Amino acid sequence: MSERVLITGAGAIGGTIGAVLARAGHDVTFVDIVPEHVAAVAAGRLSITGPVLAFTTGGPAFTPDALHGTWDLILLAVKAHHTESATRMLAPHLAADGAVVSCQNGMNELVIAEIVGRDRTVGAFVNFGADWQAPGEIMFGNRGAVVVGELDGARTPRIGRIHRLLSEFEPAAVITDNIWGYLFGKEGYGAVLKASALTNDTMADFFAAPENRALIVALVREVLAVARAEGVTPLGFNGFDPAAFLAGDDAAIDASIAAMAAFNRHSGKLRSGIWRDLAVRKRPSDAGAQLTPVVAAGKRHGLAMPLTERLIALIASVERGEAKVGEGLIERLRP
Secondary structure, X not given: OOOEEEEEOOOHHHHHHHHHHHHOOOEEEEEXXXXXXXXXXXXXXXXXXXOOOOEEEOOOEEOHHHOOOOEEEEEEOOOHHHHHHHHHHHHHHEXXXXXXXXXXXXXXXXXXHHHHOHHXXXXXXXXXXXXXXXXXXXXXXXXXXXXXXXXXXXXXXXXXXXXXHHHHHOOOOEEOOOHHXXXXXXHHHHHHHHHHOOOOOOHHHHXXXXXXXXXXXXXXXXXXXXXXXXXXXXXXXXXXXXXXXXXXXXXXXXXXXXXXXXXXXXXXXXXXXXXXXXXXXXXXXXXXXXXXXXXXHHHHOOOOOHHHHHHHHHHHHHHOOOOOOOOOHHHHHOO
């Protein structure tokens, strides 16, 4: 059965998911703020490249000001710091009984729910690798976890329908009754990827370097302590084992770090999206938008988060042009 879907943010995540769904015969409309990218997609020149899939497709595509109509299902895939503005833009296009699915990094479901309502917000977690290369070109580097879940953990007909749709993109996609566990897990794992963005190392090399072990462990434990304080059990994926870090099990931690290095070693996407923002595209990243809510939650529970706060500050210094990636920043982060 063909689904009618609006993809808001047709970059690395949204563009890849949308392209695969369009190729599968679904009625996919794309929205993006880059006019040249919109034109390429509308002209049928959305090319997915890389080791996972290679094909060209397209579909109706618009800049936000030119969009008309309403949709029952909207996949939101903008950077975290654009979540509020994008959600306010798409709200008039969301059907009264429709849903926004946050295919993003960060705790963006909280922002979305404040605008369109908790009952019209669906949680999602994605960990596949992709990079926007140029207008009409996205590199699909590796498959990774794709998870969907209602915010309250309920197994609804709606979540079943969304899961079936996303299974056409990622056959191993799963439904969870603990979407917050996956989101907190990604925050812990993602904090390490953000730390790697202070260097020019690949993600795999950063995980594998012995000198980074203490930093990786301290950073992950700092973030996961917030999950525990919030009453959330963080869940693992693609080699990441939150339970090992929380328990301080050195052997299991080493095994997890090795598994994360191996997972990233076999990807066509070598470095994080944060690194690309800082070192290649020279634009503000969404690192702060992803991590600041975790810091705020930690403070509510009286938890000190010096490493996470320092990481946010160091990335911000690069964004302001006061520092450069690879020039001693990781040493300033080490505990």
